[in-house]
Amino acid sequence: MGMTIAEKIIAAAAGVESVKPGDIHTVQLDRLMSNDGTTHLTVDMYNNKLKNPHIADTKKLVFIVDHNVPSDCPKTAASQKKNERFCKSKQH
Structure with a gap:
């Protein structure tokens, strides 16, 4: 199954290919x-x-x-x- 829109936004802001529930990332905020x-x-x-x-x-x-x-x-x-x-x- 693909990522949700929220996961896609977080992955993009974190500069990673994908994220999943439970992951912790540092992100760049708009x-x-x-x-x-x-x-x-x-x-x-x-x-x-x-x-x-x-x-x-x-x-x-x-x-x-x-x-x-x-x-x-x-x-x-x-x-x-x-x-x-x-x-x-x-x-x-």
């Missing part, structure tokens, strides 16, 4: 996207859990605010503000 539902968790992990974090190409990073616009409560507003501060920071 874009790194995250939405406002989980981006604040990603920012926390980046800042607090990773050793020597670095985003190789910040031009490929896209954060999308699409769940609560405008913000529906102070907690959501704080999460969106955290994402904005991360985007504007020079730390990555």
Whole structure:
């Protein structure tokens, strides 16, 4: 059986002929996207859990605010503000 479309995309991005479930590859990303539902968790992990974090190409990073616009409560507003501060920071 041939590869799924997802496997073909991963294989191409990894520069290998084929991949299969369970394989681990380092890939070249076209874009790194995250939405406002989980981006604040990603920012926390980046800042607090990773050793020597670095985003190789910040031009490929896209954060999308699409769940609560405008913000529906102070907690959501704080999460969106955290994402904005991360985007504007020079730390990555």
